[in-house]
Amino acid sequence: MSQETKKDKKMTLTIPPEELMACGHLACQGCGATLAMRYMLKALGQKTALCIPACCWAVIDGPYPYSSMDCPVYHCAFETAASTATGVKAGLEMTGDTETTVVAWAGDGGTFDIGLQALSGAAERNEDIIYVCYDNEAYMNTGIQRSSATPYGAWTTTTPVKHFKTRPKKDIVAILAAHRIPYIATASISHPEDFVKKVKKAKGIKGTRFFHVYAPCPTGWKSRPEDTVKLARMAVQNGYFPLFEIEDGETYTINLKLKDKKPVDDYIRLQGRFRHLKPEQIAAVQADVDARWARLQKLSGA
Amino acid sequence: MSQETKKDKKMTLTIPPEELMACGHLACQGCGATLAMRYMLKALGQKTALCIPACCWAVIDGPYPYSSMDCPVYHCAFETAASTATGVKAGLEMTGDTETTVVAWAGDGGTFDIGLQALSGAAERNEDIIYVCYDNEAYMNTGIQRSSATPYGAWTTTTPVKHFKTRPKKDIVAILAAHRIPYIATASISHPEDFVKKVKKAKGIKGTRFFHVYAPCPTGWKSRPEDTVKLARMAVQNGYFPLFEIEDGETYTINLKLKDKKPVDDYIRLQGRFRHLKPEQIAAVQADVDARWARLQKLSGA
Amino acid sequence: MKKVIMGNHALSYGAMLARSQVIAAYPITPQTQVVELLSEMCADGKLDAQFIKVESEHSAMASCIGASVAGARAFTATSSQGLALMHEMLHWAAGGRHPIVMGNINRSMAPGWSIWADQNDSLSQRDTGWMQFYCASNQEVVDTVLQAFKVAETLMIPVMVILDAFALSHTYEVVDVPEQALVDTYLPPFKPEIRLTPADPRAFGGLTGAEHYMELRYKLERDMEKAPALIEETGREFEKIFGRRLGLVDAYRCDDAEFVFVTSGTAGYTARAAVDDLRASGLKAGNLRLKVFRPFPFDKVREVLGKVKKAAVVDRNCSYGAGGIFCQEVKSAVSGRTGMPAVFGYVAGLGGRDITTDSFKEIAADALAKDRPEEEIVWIGVKK
Amino acid sequence: MKKVIMGNHALSYGAMLARSQVIAAYPITPQTQVVELLSEMCADGKLDAQFIKVESEHSAMASCIGASVAGARAFTATSSQGLALMHEMLHWAAGGRHPIVMGNINRSMAPGWSIWADQNDSLSQRDTGWMQFYCASNQEVVDTVLQAFKVAETLMIPVMVILDAFALSHTYEVVDVPEQALVDTYLPPFKPEIRLTPADPRAFGGLTGAEHYMELRYKLERDMEKAPALIEETGREFEKIFGRRLGLVDAYRCDDAEFVFVTSGTAGYTARAAVDDLRASGLKAGNLRLKVFRPFPFDKVREVLGKVKKAAVVDRNCSYGAGGIFCQEVKSAVSGRTGMPAVFGYVAGLGGRDITTDSFKEIAADALAKDRPEEEIVWIGVKK
Amino acid sequence: MRPKKAKKIVFKSAEEMPLMICSVGHQTHNLTGAWRNIRPEIDLAKCIKCGICWKFCPEPSIDIVDEWPVVDYDYCKGCGICAEECPSKCIVMVEERR
Amino acid sequence: MRPKKAKKIVFKSAEEMPLMICSVGHQTHNLTGAWRNIRPEIDLAKCIKCGICWKFCPEPSIDIVDEWPVVDYDYCKGCGICAEECPSKCIVMVEERR
Amino acid sequence: MVEIRFHGRGGQGTVVASKILADAIAKEDKWVQAYPEFGVERRGSPVVAFLRIDDKQIYDKSRIYTPDHVVVVDPTLVEAIDITEGLKPGGTIIVNSDRRPEDFPFHGKFKVRAIDATAIAVEHKLGSLAAPIVNTAIAGAVIKILGLAGFESLAAAIRDGIPIKAEDNVKAARVAYERA
C-alpha cells in the first residue's frame, strides 16, 4: 500500500481514545502500573473517583499542587484504600451523586498485606466499589521490599539472594472469591482490550468488584523497560498469570484459553530478580504454575 | 446393674482427664467458649503458651492478679493474636525453648474482622503457631454486636430486627485454605473427642495451623444455657457447621459424614436471635446450608 | 423535651439532631450504646444516614474521612484502644482538614485491660490537630456535639467530644433534648467550598514537598487559633436559642477565689461540690473546669488564674516521665508571666479510681501546706 | 573500626552489635535501609536473630512485644505513618513493661504525603510511656542504640531512638563502629526476672480493676523517674569503654551564655555552628541540645537555663492549638521558678524545610529584639 | 488443675506488686456457686458412669470421686447442661433454696 | 486529556494556597522528555497504522495526528515499548544526542 | 439529696430498676442520677446500682459510699455480702423477701421493710420461674416506702422504659405499691 492511499486509512484503535491520564507523570520508563491506570480510566470515563493509598501511584500522579488525572483523586493512607473508598461512596450518595464510580486503586502491598483487612471488611459488607490491585509483586515505592505477592524465588531487598522468598505468592483472588462478591477478574496490561471489556462489565454491576491486574515493573524486576508489555504477555500465555473472571465467588470463566501453554523459562530469564535461580528452582516455579493452571481449569469446569 | 457392682465400675472418660482450665472463671452459665478452651488444653497439655486478645476469654480467665489457667497466658491487644503469638514463638525459640506450643486463641471478631490481617500475614509466612478461633458469631464481650461471622438473619444490637444481618457469614476457612497452610480444621464443643484428636494431630505439624471451633453463646444467642451443647450438636448434624479438615489447603476430609442431614428449623427456633425470621427466610438459611454442604462434599471428593 | 438518658445515648441524640449523614463506627466498651442506638435510629428511619459497620476503628476513621471529603457530615465514636488504633487517621483527618466529629469515651489504656475511666486515651491524641471538648454532664454532651459540628465545619478542623467512662457514659441524667427545628436553625447543612467530585476534579493530599508542606500546616495552626473566639461566639449563639451557655471554660466561684482547682470532665463537676464544702469551711476556693483543651484556652486560663494565689491542677492522666498533662500545659501557659499563681500538680483517678469530694479536700490541704510545689507531681489516692 | 555509613545503617549496626534476637519490622521511607541491611545481616549469618517480615507496623510492635515477654531482646524501626499505626501498641509495650528498642526516623505526617523530616511523628508519641532519645550524628545513633537497650532492660521500659529523615538517615558520616567484644562487656544479655514460660505459668495483662490499675501505673512513673540518673551513669560507663560520652543533654558553650538555643536532633548540631558564628559577632550564645526528651530532663534543663537571660526553643514540630512541643515542655519545666530565662518559642523546618545557621541567626535576632515573648509561637521560614 | 479455693490476694502497697502485670493467684478463689439459681442433683442410683456430665461441664465443676460423678457446688453455676446431656436422665435441676 | 504544557504553579504566600490540600495545576507542566536516553523514531513509510504503539505507550506520548502516530518528544521517556511492540518494526530507538 | 444503693444479681434487672425509678422521679421535676457499678455483669453474679435524687442539679459524680437507703433485690445476698456497708444510721433497707423484717440480722439497727417482689413477679409471669424479673415490683415498693414519687409517674416511666409486657409490669408495680 502506498503512502498516498495509506494517508486516508484511519488508525486502528482497539480501546477507547479518551485519555484521562495525562503525560508528564512521574512513573519510571516503561512502567506497567501506568498502563493499567490508563486503560481502566478509558473504560470508566470521567465520572470516576479514585482512592489511591501509598504506593508508586501516589507518586506517579504528580506532586502537590499538580495531578495527572482528569478525575478526582483522594490520596489516602496506605492501609485504607477500601475503607476510604467506602466512605467516599457513602458520602457521594448522601450528597446526591449516585452515578460516580468509586475506585480503590492500590498496589499489591496495599492489597495483599496492610490493606487486606479493610478490603475484606468492605467485601464482606459488599460495599458498592471497584477495587483494583495493580500487582508488581513487591513494595516498589519504598525500594523493592518483599510483599506477600512476591513470588517464590524472587530477590527483593528484604529477601536477599541468600534468603530469597521461598513462600508462594498469596492467592488474593481465591481469598476474594471466598467472600462471594459479585465480580472478580484478573487482567494484564498486555491485553488492554480484555481489561477494558471487563471493567465496563464490572461498572454495570452493583456491590464489591475486584480486579487483580498484572503490571510488570522494570525497576523492581530488574528487567528492560521495553520488555514490560512482553513480560506481561508471557505471564498470561505461560499460565503464570491467567486471565479469568469469577462471578458470585462461584462461576469461573477463563477469558483466554491456552492451547499450547508456554514454559516459564524465558519469562524468568528476562528478569534480573530471578537471576540466581537454579534449574531445579525454575522447575519448581513451572510445577506451581502447572498446578495452579490445572486447578483453575477444574474450577472453571473446563 | 446394682449399686454394689456399679461401685467398682470405672467412669468412662473419652477425653484426657487433666484439667488445665480451673473452675472459678468468669464465663456465663453454659458458656460454649469455655468448653472449647477446656478441651484444647486437655489435648495440648501444660507446655502451651496462650495469646488471648480482647474477647470474652480476656474476661473469663479472671481479673488481675488471678488466672484460671495452668499454662502461661499473654492477654494481647484485640487485633494482635497472630502477631503476638508469632513474636512469642520467636522469642521462646531464641531463648532456647523449642518445645512449647504457642496458641493464638481468639473470638470470631478478633479473627474474621480486626485480627484478620495479622492472621493472614502469619499464615502467608507459615509461622509455627496454632491459631484457634472460637466462634460465637458476634462480638459478645462488648454486648452482642454483629461481626462478619454473624450469620444471615441474626439479630444483634447493631443489626436490629428491622435491619437484621442480610450478608452471609464470612467463609474464614476458605480464606485460610487459600493461604495453603499445612493444617486447617473445624471443630465443635459438642464433639470433644473429635476436637481433641485433631488438636493432637495439629500439635505434631510444623507451620501455621488453624482451628475454627463452634462455641454457642446462650447470652448472645438468647438461648437457654442448658442447650449449649445441644445447639452445637444440631449445627454439626444439620450441616450448618460441618466437621472437616483441610491439609495444605488442598486435601479436604469430612470427619463426620451426614447420612440423614437434619433440617435447620429446630436449631433456628431454639435461638432468640432468630425469633423474627419468617418461614421463607428460614428456607433461605436452609438453602445456604445445603449449598455449602454440597460444595464441601465436592471439595472432599465425596 | 426532658429525658432521663445515659451519656452514650446523649452522644447518639447529638449525632441524630445534627443530621449526621455518614456514620462509620466500631464497638468498644464503654462506647457500645452509642452505636447501638444509632443503628436503631437508622433502622427506624429516625436518622437518614448510612451506617458503615466497619471492621476496625482505623477503617472507621478512614471511612469518615472519605465521606467528609465527598461533602457529607460524618460522625463516629470510640474509646481507648479504638482511639489509639485510629491515631494515624486522626493526624490524617486534621491535616486533611476534614471536619469530622467524634465522641470519645475516656477509658484507660491497656495493659492490663481496663474498661474504666481515665484520660490517657484522648490526651495521647493532643498532638494530632484535633480540637478536644471535655464534657461534665449528659446535657453538655448533647449540646456540645451540635456546637462541635458548627465549629468544625467553620474552620474545617475535626473535633473530639469527650466524656468519662461510666461516670458519664453509663450514668442516667435528666437531659433537655433540643428540638430538631431549633437545631436546624443553629446548625446549617455542611456545604464545603472544595470537595471530592468529578464536577471539579482535583487530587487531594498528593506528595507535598518541602516547598509547600510547612505553609499548609501553618494555615492549619492559624485556623486553629481562630477557634477560641469562635467557640465563645457559637456558645453565646447556642445560649440565645437553647438557653444554655457553652464556652471554653466553666469558672465556678473563681472571681474572689484565692485557691482554685483546675479540672476537666466529670471531676470538674465533683470539684464544684468540693468547692462549696471548702467555702463553707472558710477557704476561698474556686474551680476552673477546662471545657476545651485543644486549642488550649491560653487567654481564659491566664485571665482566671491571674487573680489567684495558688492553683491545683487535677489530672486524670499521666504523661510518664513528664507528669500530668493538664498541669504541664497550664504551667506552660502561665510560665514567665507575672501575677500568676503557684501551680501544684496532682494525678488522681487513673484506671477508674474514684475522685471524690474528699480527694479534692486532700489536694487542697496538700497545696495549702506547701508554699511551692515540691515534686513534679503528687499522686492522690494511690497505695504507695 | 571507622566506616563511612548512613544513619540508617548506623541503626542496623547498633541492633546487630546489641545482639538483637528478634526483629519484626515493616518498610517505610526513609527507614528502609535499616531493615534491608538487617535482612542481609541475618541472611549472611552476621546476626543470629529471627527477622519477622510482618505485614504492618502494628504487627511489628505486637511481635516485638511477644518476643520480649518471652525473654528475647527485640528491635524494630519505623517512621511517621508506621509509627502512628503502632500507637496503640506503643502504649502496650510501655504499660506492659517490655524493654523493646525502636529506631524512628523523624518524618512528617501526611496528608499531604511527605517523606521529609519533622518531629511530629515521634513527639505525638510523647504520652505513650516510651523513653525518647534524639540523635544528632550517625556516631550517636550507633552508640545510643547500645545504651538504649541497657537503660530499657534495667527499668523494663521501652526506648525510641530517633533520627531526622535524610539529614541523618541518608547522610553518610564517619562512624567509629564499636568492637563486638567491648559491646558485650557493656551490654549483658537480656535476662528478665519474670517472663512468659510454661515453667512459671502466669497470665499477663488480665482485666485490671480500679483497685489495682493505678498502682501499676504509679510503678511505671516511679521507674521512669529513675531514668535520668541511670542515663547519665550508663553514659559515663559507656565513655569509660568507648571514649564517647552519652548523656541527657549536650550543652554547648552554655556556661557563660546569656542567650541559649534549646534544640534537638540534627538542628541541635547546626545550632552549634550558628553559636560559633554568633559568638564571633559578639553575642554570648550557647546551645542546649536535648538528647533525651522522655523522661523530660527537668533538673538538667533548669540547671543550664538557670544561668541564662533568654532562651529560644526551636521546634521542628507543632502541637496544633498549643505550639511547639519542646517549647511547651521547657516553659512548663521552668514555670514558677525564680532565676529562669524568658523562653521564646519558634517553629521551624516542618515537612523537610531546611534549618540553616541563618535560621538560627534570624531566631536570635527576633528573641533579642523583644524583651518578652509576644506570641505563643513564631514561625520561621514560612511564606505567610 | 489449680488448687481449689485458692486464697484471695490483697496487695498492701504498690511495692508488693510485681513489676510486670502478671497473675500471682488462682481464679479458683472465686466461688461461682453463688451465681446459681438452679442446682443439679445427681441420682447415682440411675447413673451409668458414662462420664458425659463430667465431659460437658463448662466450669468444670463435676469431679470424679471414687469413680462417681460429684457436683462441686462451690463452683457449679447451674447451667443445666449436665442434666440436659445425661443419657440416663439421672440429673435433675432443682430451684436453689438458700 | 489535560492541556499539555500546563503552567507551573508558584504560590507567593500561604494565603494563596487553598485550605484543602488539593491540586490546582496539571502535571503536564513536567516535560519528562528530558529523562530520555534513547529516542523512538517512526518510519511512517513502514507504518500500517495498527495503533499498537499508541496503545502501549505508558505516558502516553504517542499522539494520533491526521491518522498518523506521532511521538511527543516533550514527554516521551524513551522506554522503547513502542519500538518493541510495533509489528512492522518501523520504530527504531536511537541514542539521544543533545 | 437522697442516695440509694441497690443490690441484686445479674439478670434480675437491678440496673433497670434504678433507671426506671430515676425516670419516674425526674417526671416530678427533680434532678436524678442513676448508674450501675462499673464492672463485668454475668447472670447470677452480684451487681450493684446507685440512685441520687435532689431538688437542685447534682454535681457530685463520685460513687455513693454512704447511702441513705439500701434496696436488696435478691435476698440471698443478705448472707453473701454486707449490704449495710456505709448505710447511714436510721436508713431504710428494703428487701425482696417473703420473710418478715424481724427475721433479718440488721433489723433494729436500721428500718427494714420486706416485700415479696418475687411472688408478685411470678404472679404476673415476669421472667421465668427460675429467674423472675422483679425490677418493676421492686420499683413500686420503693417509691411507696421512700415516698419518692407518685405511682402515676412510675407507671409512665415503666411504659416508656419497658416496651415488652409493659402493662403486666405496671400491674406488678401497682400490686407492690399497694402491698408495700
Next chain:
Amino acid sequence: MVEIRFHGRGGQGTVVASKILADAIAKEDKWVQAYPEFGVERRGSPVVAFLRIDDKQIYDKSRIYTPDHVVVVDPTLVEAIDITEGLKPGGTIIVNSDRRPEDFPFHGKFKVRAIDATAIAVEHKLGSLAAPIVNTAIAGAVIKILGLAGFESLAAAIRDGIPIKAEDNVKAARVAYERA
C-alpha cells in the same frame, strides 16, 4: 571546609559517586558528610548530591547552598538547569563531556574542567551503552582535580563500596585520574 555539589541523572550513580568520594577522603582521616538531595529519584530524572569535607567534625547539617565546586555528571543538564547556582566565585566546575572547557557558557566566570567519563565508562563496559555508569570515572577525575585524596584511598573506597566489577571500576577511575 570544602563543599561540593553533584548534578546527574537517576541511574548514573551520582549519589554513589559522592559516597565513594566521601569514603576515600575519610580514609585520610578527614571528616566528611555526603548526602543525596532528598526526593523521588527516577532513571533519567535530574538528581543532586552533596559532599562536605573538613579537618574537624562537621556540625552543620543543613543543605549546601553555596558550593565551592560543582561536578556535572550528565552534560545535558548544563542546558536544562543552572548548575552554577550559588557556586562560589572562583569555584571549579568539573563536567563529564567530550567538549572543551571553552565550549561551556560559564567558562571564564568559573574554572571549568572537562573529562569524558562516559567514554571511559564505555571503554570499561560499565553500565549499558544507552546508560553507562560513570560514577567511578568521575570520582577519579574529581580527587585529582580538586586534590581531595590520593588515588589509593579512592581505589580502596571503590573496592569496599562497589562489589560488582570492582577492578574495572578501579581501572576506569585510574584512567580518569590520569587523563584529568
